[in-house]
Amino acid sequence: MSLAARFAEAYGHPPAGVWAAPGRVNLIGEHTDYNDGFVLPLALDRRTLVGAEIAEGVTTVRSSREPDAVVFEADTVVPGEVTGWAAYVAGVVWAFRAAGLPVADLDLLVEGDVPVGAGLSSSASLECAVAVALAELTGTALDLTEVAHLARRAENEFVGAPTGGMDQMAAMHGVADRLVFLDTRTEHVELIPFALARHGLRLLVIDTRAPHQLVDGQYGARRADCAKAAELLGVPALRDATAADVETLTDERLRRRARHVVTEDDRVLGVVERLRAGKDPRAIGPLLSASHTSMREDFEITVPHVDVAAAVAEEAGAHGARMTGGGFGGCVIALVDTEAGDRVADAVAAAYAERGWDAPVVFDAVAADGAGRA
Incomplete structure (x- = not known):
């Protein structure tokens, strides 16, 4: 059964679409990102998938890996209100709102094959998949780096993980058969064969x-x-x-x-x-x-x-x-x-x-x- 079919089964209506973002493997450049240094990740061919549709009243987040749904309101959610895995989702919605961007309550279904807790950035993968879905559903035009910034803000300020920006930049800028060479000070990206x-x-x-x-x-x-x-x-x-x-x-x-x-x-x-x-x-x-x-x-x-x-x-x-x-x-x-x-x-x-x-x-x-x- 496809994610879209599982979404329809869970919510009683089809999703507006399915969005995806990859995990990442960092080829080299560890703990250099928050020191304004250089990193060289690749976007992994393992992804987080998010089925999404605009909803009325509340945002509901379901995951194939979790038994219970998480509910919050897009217009009012604040750090500390949502914890655990769903905080990465709520954090993206909060980051959009904190940046003055439009938000909407959504029905969301999350699944994927990025190993959790393995250092392959399953969190940034989830954040970026939700971010591109939310941007498209609200008609918000953002470039790749802007989405990465919002996802990083979610992780830093909502979840409370003091990470650098490499993971989100890799998830957004990745290209098949290329490494993402990132100067974290200037945010210049070069794709390396x-x-x-x-x-x-x-x-x-x-x-x-x-x-x-x-x-x-x-x-x-x-x-x-x-x-x-x-x-x-x-x-x-x-x-x-x-x-x-x-x-x-x-x-x-x-x-x-x-x-x-x-x-x-x-x-x-x-x-x-x-x-x-x-x-x-x-x-x-x-x-x-x-x-x-x-x-x-x-x-x-x-x-x-x-x-x-x-x-x-x-x-x-x-x-x-x-x-x-x-x-x-x-x-x-x-x-x-x-x-x-x-x-x-x-x-x-x-x-x-x-x-x-x-x-x-x-x-x-x-x-x-x-x-x-x-």
């Missing part, structure tokens, strides 16, 4: 099944450390610091945090330079691996599940592997030759079994188009 199949390559996503939660204190603590380091260095953001600057910091923790951000920006630029020049994508493998080492040793955001997955993937033949996402769980990506993908996946699964861990879920990441009508 990334058609791996032509080079006999795959990008595996290894969902480690280690739970991932950004609204706890760890993400905020890393962000505060970066802000403090920039203040001590006398720069607007760590994007403006050099490696030599970083080594002048006397606080060891702040020095390590800043070193990760500065070197990660350099790694992003190195990957972009190689891919822009048309080099074999295998050449970016060492930079992916170096990013993981930096996240583990300097930024301290990895956990045993992701460290084992990255290490075993490389031992089994990956050209490079790294954790992707905000950290403390989530997914590892591994750049592998096409014929080596199953071998790498099996090796990681065996390593998990030896440790008594739940089996990881492995799938291919394919760069896909951004949000819009499904």
